[in-house]
Amino acid sequence: MGLVAEFDIGCEALPLVTVAAAVPESTLLLELQFNHGERPVFLATVTGGSGGAVERALTDAADVREWTLVGRAGDTRRYQALPAFSLEEQLGRHLDDLADLEALATTDAIIERIEVTPDGWRQTGWFADRDTFETLASFWQRNVDFRLRRLTRDGDPESPGEGLTDPQREALRTAYELGYFEIPRRTSLESVADELDISASSASERLRRAQSYLIEETVATTWPSLPD
Known part of the structure; x- marks a missing residue:
């Protein structure tokens, strides 16, 4: 049976972290389209806050070359952003071995949610087994701040008391x-x-x-x- 994990990756060099820091009142969810070569396209869903403030932050972000507002519904806006750097250029100074990061993409895991925070990413993912999860966790522990928030077997209810209420x-x-x-x-x-x-x-x-x-x-x- 697989595992479901929620964890924080503390690294201010991760994509769109400066945007999240500029609009802390908003929730920013990120999808990466890896079928665009070395520079995966950013798909950002932003809920809450000022649209003008979000768009100024996207314009000012060093890791965004250009962005497009794709659509909106209520206070939720969807953006497509073209990165200014490859992941190697953006993260190379902060990671010991980029080859290990690339290898994570081939593990038996699915990252289903990335929330960008002012100091990194909060991810939720599914992992085929404990070894698969520990491969990812040990990589981030070696390189940046890593905090496990939740780890359960798939199909189990979430454990009570995770984090401070x-x-x-x-x-x-x-x-x-x-x-x-x-x-x-x-x-x-x-x-x-x-x-x-x-x-x-x-x-x-x-x-x-x-x-x-x-x-x-x-x-x-x-x-x-x-x-x-």
Whole structure:
């Protein structure tokens, strides 16, 4: 049975990252058309934000030679952009071995979603097996910042608690600002709960779940285990 993975690739040299950084209020999804030789055409779907701001960012982007607005529907716009550089020219200074990057294209994997963020790409993909996924993960780990967000078997529901939820993030921030984590503590769990307008038991659970996630992210060194 295959795997489904969601992960972040932190590399500001990736295509269209400067565009995403210029319009952080927008969601930018990218498709690469590799049937155009060394310079795959960028197909960008942008939702939200100002169309004018997006188009100024495309015009200013060093990695975009020219772009065309293909169509729009509501606040979603579709663009086709011709790259100014080959992937080798764009990424060569940031990767140890471009041949390994090219080899990834022949692995038993399908990347179905690329979201461009202000500091890299967030990808979701399907992988034939664990070895296929680890080939991709180890390549990016050797070269840039890589963060695994989710890894499940295909057909399984998404594991709960992946990443910090907004309530957990708020609970951590509130507890920190009130001095709950200081030694000695400057406030009580009850005070944190009052600030969040929830019960003390709910506040405790949110903080424990958030802390468990952060410990796994910063201390654990192995990939998440998968059920047999």
